[in-house]
Amino acid sequence: xxxxxxNTRFLLQNLMExxxxxxxxxxxxxxxxxxxxxxxxxxxxxxxxVIGKTDFDLFASEHAQQAFDDEQRxxxxxxPVVGIEEKETWADGHITWVSTTKMPLKDEQGEILGTFxxxxxxxxxxxxxxxxxxxxxxxxxxxxxxxxxxxMAGELQKTFFPRTYPVFPEGAAPADSRVGFFHYYHxxxxxxxxxxxxxxxxxxxxxxxxxxxxxxxxxxxxGTALICAMVEELSGEAENAGDFLSHMNQxxxxxxxxxxxxxxxxxxxxxxDARTGRLQVASAGHPVPLLFKNGSGxxxxxxxxxxxxxxxxxxxxxxxxxxxxxxxxPGDSVVMYTDGLYEAETAKGEEFGEGRLLDAAGRxxxxxxxxxxxxxxxxxxxxAENGDLGDDVCLVGLEYRARLEE
Amino acid sequence: MNPLNDPGFLLENLLSNTSDSIYFKDLDSRxxxxxxxxxxxxxxxxxxxxKGKSDFDTFxxxxxxxxxxxxxxxxxxxxxxxxVEERETWPDGSVTWASTTKIPLRNEQGKIIGIFGISRDITxxxxxxxxxxxxxxxxxxxxxxxxxxxxMAGRLQKNFAPNGYPNFPEGADADGQCIDFLHRFNLRRQVxxxxxxxxxxxxxxxxxxxxxxxxxxxxxxxGTALIRGIMREISALGMLPGAYLARMNQxxxxxxxxxNLVLDVTACYLVFDxxxxxxxxxxxxxxMPIHFRDGYAAQWLCDSxxxxxxxxxxxxxxxxxxxxxxxxxxxxxxMFTDGLYTVKNNVDDxxxxxxxxxxxxxxxxxxxxxxxxxLEDDALAFAHDGNFVDDVCMVGFRFNKPMEDTA
Numbered sequence: 001x002x003x004x005x006x007n008t009r010f011l012l013q014n015l016m017e018x019x020x021x022x023x024x025x026x027x028x029x030x031x032x033x034x035x036x037x038x039x040x041x042x043x044x045x046x047x048x049x050v051i052g053k054t055d056f057d058l059f060a061s062e063h064a065q066q067a068f069d070d071e072q073r074x075x076x077x078x079x080p081v082v083g084i085e086e087k088e089t090w091a092d093g094h095i096t097w098v099s100t101t102k103m104p105l106k107d108e109q110g111e112i113l114g115t116f117x118x119x120x121x122x123x124x125x126x127x128x129x130x131x132x133x134x135x136x137x138x139x140x141x142x143x144x145x146x147x148x149x150x151x152m153a154g155e156l157q158k159t160f161f162p163r164t165y166p167v168f169p170e171g172a173a174p175a176d177s178r179v180g181f182f183h184y185y186h187x188x189x190x191x192x193x194x195x196x197x198x199x200x201x202x203x204x205x206x207x208x209x210x211x212x213x214x215x216x217x218x219x220x221x222x223g224t225a226l227i228c229a230m231v232e233e234l235s236g237e238a239e240n241a242g243d244f245l246s247h248m249n250q251x252x253x254x255x256x257x258x259x260x261x262x263x264x265x266x267x268x269x270x271x272x273d274a275r276t277g278r279l280q281v282a283s284a285g286h287p288v289p290l291l292f293k294n295g296s297g298x299x300x301x302x303x304x305x306x307x308x309x310x311x312x313x314x315x316x317x318x319x320x321x322x323x324x325x326x327x328x329x330p331g332d333s334v335v336m337y338t339d340g341l342y343e344a345e346t347a348k349g350e351e352f353g354e355g356r357l358l359d360a361a362g363r364x365x366x367x368x369x370x371x372x373x374x375x376x377x378x379x380x381x382x383x384a385e386n387g388d389l390g391d392d393v394c395l396v397g398l399e400y401r402a403r404l405e406e
Numbered sequence: 407m408n409p410l411n412d413p414g415f416l417l418e419n420l421l422s423n424t425s426d427s428i429y430f431k432d433l434d435s436r437x438x439x440x441x442x443x444x445x446x447x448x449x450x451x452x453x454x455x456x457k458g459k460s461d462f463d464t465f466x467x468x469x470x471x472x473x474x475x476x477x478x479x480x481x482x483x484x485x486x487x488x489x490v491e492e493r494e495t496w497p498d499g500s501v502t503w504a505s506t507t508k509i510p511l512r513n514e515q516g517k518i519i520g521i522f523g524i525s526r527d528i529t530x531x532x533x534x535x536x537x538x539x540x541x542x543x544x545x546x547x548x549x550x551x552x553x554x555x556x557x558m559a560g561r562l563q564k565n566f567a568p569n570g571y572p573n574f575p576e577g578a579d580a581d582g583q584c585i586d587f588l589h590r591f592n593l594r595r596q597v598x599x600x601x602x603x604x605x606x607x608x609x610x611x612x613x614x615x616x617x618x619x620x621x622x623x624x625x626x627x628x629g630t631a632l633i634r635g636i637m638r639e640i641s642a643l644g645m646l647p648g649a650y651l652a653r654m655n656q657x658x659x660x661x662x663x664x665x666n667l668v669l670d671v672t673a674c675y676l677v678f679d680x681x682x683x684x685x686x687x688x689x690x691x692x693x694m695p696i697h698f699r700d701g702y703a704a705q706w707l708c709d710s711x712x713x714x715x716x717x718x719x720x721x722x723x724x725x726x727x728x729x730x731x732x733x734x735x736x737x738x739x740x741m742f743t744d745g746l747y748t749v750k751n752n753v754d755d756x757x758x759x760x761x762x763x764x765x766x767x768x769x770x771x772x773x774x775x776x777x778x779x780x781l782e783d784d785a786l787a788f789a790h791d792g793n794f795v796d797d798v799c800m801v802g803f804r805f806n807k808p809m810e811d812t813a
Binding site for chain 2: 149218
């Protein structure tokens with residue numbers, strides 16, 4: 001063999017002798033014509049044991065049948081088999097993987113004389129891939145299970161929210177109630193840290209409560225469950241709106257404030273008397289409600305000065321919350337909301353903000369609450385461009401339709 | 407001559423017809439010869455046109471440098487590279503993947519004079535694999551976030567349970583306690599539907615509450631948070647076990663009993679008078695507590711079905727009878743959730759209340775911690791895989807001695 005490195009024969013001889021890939025040539029009956037050393041090493045056979053034999057003589061019949069079928073198909077159709085991955089189970093039970101390309105062997109007239117193949121062991125890659133697939137499946141199953149778990153918790157959490165609203169006077173048809181209530185709830189996931197409720201306190205008074213437990217997710221949802229369970233009894237006991245929040249703070253503090261836990265909630269509570277139009281508000285670090293004034297056709301903050309707001313709930317002991325008072329005229333509406341409404345951000349990080357929220361509110365004066373709420377949320381969404389508010393959003397409000405007669 | 411007997415014919419056939427790229431390179435990694443498949447892959451006009459070129463003429467620097475380094479290592483060490491997966495980056499920005507074997511090319515004296523390689527395109531498979539890995543990574547991030555969330559929720563929930571026990575008499579030191587308390591959770595997960603608490607009702611009364619919200623997981627945990635919230639608000643009824651459960655039921659029904667969602671809760675509430683040794687218990691569909699009588703027997707605190715009412719959140723106006731029993735000093739009472747006896751053996755037999763009570767017999771007179779441990783060990787010895795299937799909560803007390811009336 002000449003040593004000229006550009007001599008094809010020399011190069012091919014080198015390839016055949018030294019490659020670690022298995023190379024084999026077979027006739028039309030799938031009998032081995034020629035194999036390289038790598039093939040012999042791989043099969044654990046000497047060349048003379050192989051030549052003239054078929055896979056059926058040398059290997060487990062399952063593999064042999066598969067190989068035979070492939071080759072006969074190639075011979076029949078002329079179509080090669082390119083880069084297929086084959087699993088090989090050996091007599092001692094161990095498994096290897098090979099990547100194989102098999103082509104038709106043709107003479108100069110294009111007639112198919114047999115096949116040839118190049119196979120290489122890819123067991124390491126394949127095992128890593130299979131492991132990754134298995135792991136991916138495992139993770140996915142766990143994730144799906146957890147998601148289902150959270151979804152079911154979310155179903156329960158939805159029941160915390162009002163299904164009906166009190167009417168004034170009691171027994172009136174909802175459309176005839178002197179005060180109308182409405183709420184809107186949109187959790188960013190299955191569960192959320194937002195919670196609101198509307199309750200009848202007396203013949204003339206209603207209590208409207210909204211809170212936002214820090215963070216979102218399951219822990220925040222647990223926080224809302226605690227609060228939800230407390231509201232019923234607390235609203236009966238409290239003397240005024242501020243007193244209600246003080247009581248709630250005392251109830252929550254021992255549960256939410258622990259060495260290893262720091263979980264607080266902002267909250268806003270309104271007591272409204274439908275006979276006098278008198279409104280009490282107290283706030284534990286919560287955004288100031290919006291006031292829609294039908295008479296003047298304007299929207300404004302219920303109080304321009306927000307200094308009446310106390311600390312969030314479950315921050316400190318013995319917090320006192322100031323009770324602010326205002327008088328509503330028939331036609332006025334008051335709307336509470338969680339900060340998710342105005343903290344919607346554009347991709348560049350610009351916040352919708354309270355200013356834009358107030359502007360949006362101004363355009364909605366005179367509309368009923370069931371129209372105002374989705375419209376406000378929509379404005380925030382449009383601003384955020386991608387339509388995602390990114391946080392839980394809850395709104396709850398009352399519209400004072402007419403004075404409740406004596 | 408039959409061409410099939412001619413090795414040269416066979417090899418040339420391989421070279422010309424295979425879809426694998428075959429290339430031979432000199433010591434500087436410049437091409438000596440490539441096969442048609444290789445020329446086609448590189449969009450070279452012919453296999454001959456490539457002589458003297460290198461990967462740097464074809465690929466981006468990134469891949470060319472990697473391939474060059476690999477080949478030079480093969481040349482230096484004589485070690486082949488077997489089935490390495492190469493990421494090929496092309497000047498137009500596209501990326502392909504190849505499975506490649508690179509082998510030293512030797513002259514007849516065995517001296518290395520270059521390398522040759524056989525490369526197979528595996529782009530499709532590799533991209534699928536990478537997609538799967540990316541997807542798995544994304545899943546994993548979500549999963550970890552959720553796990554963190556649940557772990558945080560679990561921590562919060564732990565704070566619902568007793569954090570220290572009341573002392574009777576108030577301020578008594580360890581030796582002066584007229585009553586000892588203990589509770590214990592054996593949880594399958596971070597959050598649970600079991601909940602217990604022990605609280606002072608008066609200077610000589612203690613209330614012990616245990617409940618089990620049906621189902622597992624976060625929804626059940628949310629149920630316990632509701633109950634924890636309610637308890638705080640109905641504490642005025644603490645002396646009246648029947649009224650206590652009835653009120654709790656009233657508050658829970660609107661929350662847990664909906665058209666499409668009913669989440670019932672079994673619960674047991676007992677009030678113990680540390681002066682008189684009288685225990686009063688009301689039961690909402692819950693397993694009856696076990697009464698360990700001074701050193702010789704264990705029995706149900708009440709074994710009539712009449713003393714067990716409806717589970718909570720099932721009917722709006724459920725009422726609960728109160729059973730009263732007298733305890734003697736050194737008696738203990740243990741409440742538990744049904745997870746303790748619902749374990750099954752390998753023939754699907756349930757451990758059951760009877761075996762539980764039998765286990766209790768042998769533990770009468772022992773300290774509370776040993777009773778808890780013994781009850782749990784016996785149940786787990788029965789279980790076919792040595793694990794509880796459900797969460798288990800036990801809570802109880804040992805009546806050491808009557809408290810003196812100091813008033």
